[in-house]
Structures are given as structure tokens and as C-alpha cells.
Amino acid sequence: MNLLGLEWFNPGFLLLLPLAILPWFNHNLDKTVAWVNLVPIDPLSRFFNIGLKILSTGVIAALILALAGPSLPEQKIERIGEGAEIVLLLDRSRSMDDPFAVKHQAAVVSVGGDDSKRNVAREYLTEFVRNRPDDRFGFVFFSTKSVNLLPLTYDKEVVLATINANALGKGLSDTNMAEALLSSAEMFEGQAYRGSRIVLLVSDGGQLLSDEAKEQISRLYKEMNLSIYWIYLKSNQAMTLEESEEDSLLWVDIPERKLHNFFKSIGVPYRAFEAGSLEAFAEALAEIDRQHYQTLIVEETLPHEPKTDALLWLALLAVLLLAASHVYTFWGVKKAHE
DSSP states (O other), X not given: OEETTEEESSGGGGGGGGGGGGGGGOOOOOOOOSOXXXXXXXXXXXXXXXXXXXXXXXXXXXXXXHHHOEEEOOEXXXXXXEEOEEEEEEEOBGGGGSBSSOSSGGGGGOOSSTTBHHHHHHHHHHXXXXXOTTOEEEEEEESSSEEEEEEEESOHHHHHHHHHHHTSSOOBSOOOHHHHHHHHHHTTTTOOOOSOEEEEEEESOOOOOOHHHHHHHHHHHHHTTOEEEEEEEOSSSSOOSSOOTTOOGGGTXXXXXXXXXXXXXXXXXXXXXEEOSHHHHHHHHHHHHHHOOEEEEEEEEEOOEEOXXXXXXXXXXXXXXXXXXXXXXXXXXXXXXX
């Protein structure tokens, strides 16, 4: 039940509120005096008498209201912050279980260890999220299928738990990049535009996209006003996304370069970071962090807030004042009879 801007867990107790006026109907303590001129006018006594009745009424009302269980309902408020809305798009294909930034070929046989690409991505993305308090994050991971693990939210603890959980287990063999890119953009559909929007792709590979997929991705990313950042976890230290005269013939038509060229051609802000070391990965995230602190309308959810304790403390304070008045009265009567 909602009343006076509050939710009431046991609203039936509110029917007992008329009991709060009982202190005003106490029996008459006035004495019959033969000559009223003998009774001096004492406004201070009248003030304290009315005050004690008000305190008694307050105690009864506070206890009844506490029994009714009032609370402030969950509320959404908006404030101005600095940051962005970011969908973390993380590759969970089998190749992400391989070691990252290995120096010796023998280390490649180690799969799924602490130095795997997915574990490194988890550590750096965790730090990235912690450093951006006003951002709203979503999370998508993909391998054979794309899975929207987390819609856009300001709840950083949920985002961090999702990042941590995503590093568990082993990846699958296939990569469905087209579905993942579309799923990331669709997160913003129906959302009010609040500021900078980013899809942050963390992947060690690409995919050949169909003409239909290219058209859908290009159209949707323009409509949603999105920017793309790609942290490319290099499998070969020498291979680069940009073509050069010293390229091996094996690198000319690889999916990574074709995806890179596609991103550059669709008419949305795009930048790729080639991470071939831990330092390069850290610098890529630091650069993204520096670039995206634009004014952003931040929506915060204020949780359900019970008010029972406040009423009980109010009743206790009033009871202590009433008790003090009775102690003082007892002491005064005792002194009068000595």
C-alpha cells in the first residue's frame, strides 16, 4: 500500500492511530479550592502539562506507525556525471585460453593458465571498470553464439562479478563475431541517449562477415551513434592489422585485417589497439579511459529504505523524556514532604 509517498507493509495498523489522542482524555486532576485567589497563575506548569501530553501522543503514534512498517520505495534519480556508456564485448573462443604475450614458443602449449588471454583480459577489465565510477556498463561474450550476460547497468559490483565469472571454464572453437556486434548495438535500442556510447571489443581474432551482416552492423551502429574500440590481442608478434610492404603472404587475407578494414569503412568513430604485451594492453585501456570523460546523465537507483527504526528511536526518545519528568515529579513530592 502506498500512502503519503511511503510504502506500508502492514497498513492495517494505521487504523489504530486514533488511540494516540488517549493522553488528552485522562481523568481530571483539578482540585476544588474554596477561594480561587489562593491558586497562583502558573503558565509554566500548563506548558509542561501540554508538552507531556504531546510526548505521550507521539510515543503511541510512533509505535503504531512502526508496526505498520513504513518505507521509502525504490527511486530512480538522475545526476550529471562524467563518463560513457560502454558495452564490453569479450571473445570467449578457444584461442582466448592460449597464453598471452609469450616470449618462447614452448609456452604456447600451456592452455587456460593464469597468463591466458581471458585471465589477462579479466584482470585489466576489472581495473578499468573500477576506475570509472560514473559509467554504465553492459556485457556481451561470444564464441559459437553471442550471449548478452548483462544489460546496461550502473551497478559496478554486478559488472565486476560478471567479468570474473566470464573467465571461468573453457572456450568453444567457433567465433560468431557478426552476431556479437549486432547484440552489443541492440543493447542501446530504446535507451535514452545520455552521452558517449562505446562498444569495446576484446578479441584475438576476426571473422569474415557476409554482405548482409555488414549492412546490418553499419546501419545499426550509425543509428545508435556508437564508437568502436578494438583491443586486438595479437597471436603473432610480427603481424599487424595495418598492411605493410614487409607482410607475409599468409597475412594478406586474414579475417582480422578484413574486420579492421570493415570497421574503418562504416562511418563511425573507430580505433584499434594492438596489444602484444601486458604493457600494451594496459596502455590501450588507459588511453580509452583518458578519452571518454564526457558529460553524462547518470541514472542512479536509490534502494528501498525502511523507516521503522527511525520511528522506534523517536518513540524511545519521547519515553525517556516522560520518564525523566516522572522522576523529577517523584523527587519534588519527596522533597515537599520532608
